[in-house]
Amino acid sequence: MxxxxxxxxxxxxxxxxxxxxxxxxxxxxxxxxxxxxxxxxxxxxxxxxxxxxxxxTREHLLAEVYRYELSQLVDAVAPLLEDHSPIEALTRWLDRLVEYARVKRGVMAAIEASAWQNLYSDQHHRLDEALGLLLERGKAAGELREEIDVPDVILLLGALSRIPETEWDTRAPRIVTVVIDGLRPH
Known part of the structure; x- marks a missing residue:
């Protein structure tokens, strides 16, 4: 005991x-x-x-923070889909992703390249699966364009990495809004 x-x-x-x-x-x-x-x-x-x-090492702690943030992000999908329409769930999830990306920027810079590759390959399939579920539900509800897939959204969200840190708070939410608007059917 x-x-x-x-x-x-x-x-x-x-x-x-x-x-x-x-x-x-x-x-x-x-x-x-x-x-x-x-x-x-x-x-x-x-x-x-x-x-x-x-x-x-600091690197070990940063890697665990990264894992924790990723788990929180992935685990948020089911409750969001329970409580909101698919497009609203996706929007709220992307808002959380923006906060995750803020922490990840610093973590990526501090974790040695080889350790980052191992961490990335071990964890990112979970992120892709979570985003895939959100997209699937949005398409089924007619709220998202049929031809959009996970790699499309990941590429669009790549714009977040180009935002200067001093402009993050104003530009990141705007980027998410543009992404969501672009995912809606015409």
């Missing part, structure tokens, strides 16, 4: 560390240089040794 309690405590510590890092990255618009590991440990209520036991 004590072993189970220790595992539960360790998992709770890990989750708090990831959540604090995620919040800090969001506050700093993904600026990795502003991510102070000792500050994260303190804010999570753990010692630096605990942080480093879970995440030996």
């Amino acid at each position: 004590a072993s189970r309690e220790r595992r539960a405590d360790a998992a709770a510590n890990r989750d708090r560390i990831v959540e604090v890092a995620r919040v800090e990255l969001s506050k700093s618009n993904g600026a990795i240089a502003e991510l102070r590991l000792h500050g994260i440990a303190k804010a999570a209520g753990v010692g630096q040794g605990t942080l480093y036991r879970h995440f030996p």
Whole structure:
């Protein structure tokens, strides 16, 4: 029983560390240089040794934040489709994607290229499946153009990567609106 309690405590510590890092990255618009590991440990209520036991490097912590954000994004699809029309669910999901992209920009810059490739290949099929489900439902409801597919939307969303950081808050929502308008049937 004590072993189970220790595992539960360790998992709770890990989750708090990831959540604090995620919040800090969001506050700093993904600026990795502003991510102070000792500050994260303190804010999570753990010692630096605990942080480093879970995440030996900043890169490990950033990769876990990325995984967490991606999971949250993918897991949001079903509830959005339950509560909204397919086009509204897609719009709300893309709005979340914009926030995800803000964090991802900084994470991508900080994670070593080879580690990024492994992380990307392990996780992105989930993102494609989530977007595919949203598109499928939108087409079935007649709210989205039939010829649109996941790669089309991914290419359109590539515009987000070209937005200067100082213009993100005004331009990113506008890009999402243009994408949604372009997905609607004529």
